[in-house]
Amino acid sequence: MVRHFGVFKFKPGVDGEQIEQCFRAMKDMVGKIEGLLDMEYGEYNSTEGLNEDFTHGFVMTFDTLESRDAYLPHPVHETVKEFVVPKLERVIVFDINVPQV
Template identity: 30%
Template sequence: MIRHCVFMRFRDDVPSLDRQSIYRDLQTLCAKLPGALTITSGANVSPEEGMDKGFSEGFILDFADAAARDAYLVHPEHQEIAGRIVASTAGGTDGVFVFDMEV
């Protein structure tokens, strides 16, 4: 299984409704992709002050395998959502941290 972790530093001027729309669209996309198992999103609630490096929100998506993850990455709907994420984060791609691990 591949765990795809994405953390964001949203700009302060990005409304909560826009953020929720991104998460909702990701859930809709993942519901129709073979091998996409679960998606969870939310705000950082860690008590370890400063350790988040400003990445205040994120989502974790589990895939059955690397092939399912790779199909997601090139999917046109993912590309559109990823573009919205980058446009909404502080510093563009600098405001996004992606980490995949095999579990």
């Protein structure tokens, strides 16, 4: 399994409804892209204060590395990126393999 996770810092002026629309568009990819099993998202809520101004995060679960690799250039993903990326000031994405126990 592969976890594809990231954090977003939205541009000034992007409101809560626009942020929710971004994440709904991302969540809607589940079922449209083979091997994308799940997507979760939320607002930063820790008192630790290590978010470096990133306000929201997401985690996607893919069944295999190959599915993740096919997702990256997938037309559905490209369409969602066209909607989401212009609203972002910064983004970090990181992937890890999660061994099956």
